[in-house]
Amino acid sequence: xxxxxxxxxxxxxxxxxxxxxxxxxxxxxxxxxxxxxxxxxxxxxxxxxxxxxxxxxxxxxxxxxxxxxxxxxxxxxxxxxxxxxxxxxxxxxxxxxxxxxxxxxxxxxxxxxxxxxxxxxxxxxxxxxxxxxxxxxxxxxxxxxxxxxxxxxxxxxxxxxxxxxxxxxxxxxxxxxxxxxxxxxxxxxx
Numbered sequence: 001x002x003x004x005x006x007x008x009x010x011x012x013x014x015x016x017x018x019x020x021x022x023x024x025x026x027x028x029x030x031x032x033x034x035x036x037x038x039x040x041x042x043x044x045x046x047x048x049x050x051x052x053x054x055x056x057x058x059x060x061x062x063x064x065x066x067x068x069x070x071x072x073x074x075x076x077x078x079x080x081x082x083x084x085x086x087x088x089x090x091x092x093x094x095x096x097x098x099x100x101x102x103x104x105x106x107x108x109x110x111x112x113x114x115x116x117x118x119x120x121x122x123x124x125x126x127x128x129x130x131x132x133x134x135x136x137x138x139x140x141x142x143x144x145x146x147x148x149x150x151x152x153x154x155x156x157x158x159x160x161x162x163x164x165x166x167x168x169x170x171x172x173x174x175x176x177x178x179x180x181x182x183x184x185x186x187x188x189x190x
Contacts, residue, residue: 059095060086060122063102067120070106077117084124090189097167098122098131098187101160105133105183108156113137113181124189128169131185139175160185 054062064080071078090098102120109118115137123130143149149158157173160183164171169187 054095054099059090059098062095062099063120063122066099066102066106067118070110071118074110076109076115079119081119081121082124083121084129085126086124088124088126088129088189090124090129090187094129094167094187094189097163097169098129098185101163101171101183101185102131102133104156104160108181109133109135109137112140115180126189128186128188131187132182134180134182136180139177139179139181141177142173142175 053065057065060082067078067080070076105120106118109115113135115135118133118135120134121130121132123132143152143154149155149161161171164185164187167187169185171186172184173181174184175181
């Protein structure tokens with residue numbers, strides 16, 4: 001939205017500068033907050049695309065930060081719990097997919113659930129992990145077949161399911177209107 005709003009204005013300002021420098025300066029000052037907002041938005045998107053703290057700190061701290069930051073930024077009560085072998089180091093592709101699924105699940109909670117609380121748990125077993133994300137939001141009617149997810153506009157859920165299947169894992173969706181949603185993901189560690 002902001003990009004469309006300022007599109008073409010730098011060229012206009014360049015022409016105005018030669019005719020009316022004072023007016024061009026005023027217009028530039030008006031654009032400065034919009035440009036700053038665009039840069040901030042791009043930084044957030046780049047950060048979301050490449051979760052550096054996942055690479056730097058590992059899966060557990062990355063998920064913990066994701067949950068905490070999301071809760072603080074959006075006024076959502078959150079809890080993150082880890083059980084099992086906390087020393088386990090899933091393969092990097094599994095870590096990335098787990099993190100991406102968690103990100104998408106949190107985005108769904110924020111965009112659609114109108115929840116006040118979200119809990120995430122991670123269980124690390126010897127051969128697999130289980131990620132569970134539960135919210136107290138509005139819930140929805142889960143389509144009878146996974147193929148209906150796209151038809152009903154649940155592209156984020158479909159992407160999460162496909163990401164889990166890519167690693168021979170599963171994703172289960174439990175939800176009812178007015179009763180919140182629970183996403184459970186099972187992935188092999190390696």
